[in-house]
Amino acid sequence: MLTVARPPYLLRKIYPRCVWRMPANNNKIYLTFDDGPVPEVSPWVLDVLKHYKVKATFFCVGDNVKKHPEIYERILTEGHQVGNHTYNHIKGLRSANNDYFENVQQCHELVNSRLFRPPYGQIKHSQQNYLAKKFRVIMWDVLSYDYSHLVSKEKCLNNVIKNTRNGSIIVFHDSVKAYPNLQFALPRAIEYLQDKRFRFSLF
Numbered sequence: 590m591l592t593v594a595r596p597p598y599l600l601r602k603i604y605p606r607c608v609w610r611m612p613a614n615n616n617k618i619y620l621t622f623d624d625g626p627v628p629e630v631s632p633w634v635l636d637v638l639k640h641y642k643v644k645a646t647f648f649c650v651g652d653n654v655k656k657h658p659e660i661y662e663r664i665l666t667e668g669h670q671v672g673n674h675t676y677n678h679i680k681g682l683r684s685a686n687n688d689y690f691e692n693v694q695q696c697h698e699l700v701n702s703r704l705f706r707p708p709y710g711q712i713k714h715s716q717q718n719y720l721a722k723k724f725r726v727i728m729w730d731v732l733s734y735d736y737s738h739l740v741s742k743e744k745c746l747n748n749v750i751k752n753t754r755n756g757s758i759i760v761f762h763d764s765v766k767a768y769p770n771l772q773f774a775l776p777r778a779i780e781y782l783q784d785k786r787f788r789f790s791l792f
């Protein structure tokens with residue numbers, strides 16, 4: 590388990606076909622939310638984004654899209670982007686390739702997107718190679734750790750504002766587990782980054 594907000598150089602070398610950060614131009618940054626949509630959290634996230642006029646990318650779990658299609662529709666209607674995060678949020682390293690690809694395909698039938706993010710940021714080389722032909726595999730360079738009960742809400746906010754730079758890809762989670770930290774950190778992070786003249790962009 591990583592304990593740093595910015596992934597180490599080695600990890601980026603292991604996954605060369607994945608996008609870890611976007612080109613640094615025009616102060617663009619990329620806000621992403623994983624694991625939704627869920628009714629307890631995602632509508633609140635959408636309200637916050639609307640309030641600050643920010644667009645973001647939601648890496649959706651297919652099973653959640655199936656259960657909450659109205660929230661998924663709202664994400665699209667409000668101009669956000671979606672990506673594939675597998676159907677059952679499975680671990681690539683523990684899955685046979687065929688099972689993994691089938692799970693990605695099952696999600697793809699609900700989530701029409703060329704973007705993919707592997708749950709837990711883990712996939713096998715062979716999975717990476719295969720999926721990179723069909724998808725842009727989007728990782729991150731700034732992890733909020735919003736989901737961790739070991740990370741305080743202040744630390745979560747700091748993880749984001751201290752590490753974000755031109756071209757950064759930031760990860761939050763629209764999940765019940767992350768909600769306490771997210772409620773504190775998300776609006777404050779957006780305000781801070783907007784003050785710094787960063788521009789929230791889509792992939």
Ligand SMILES: [Zn+2]
Pocket residue numbers: 623624674678707708709
């Ligand atoms: Zn996830």
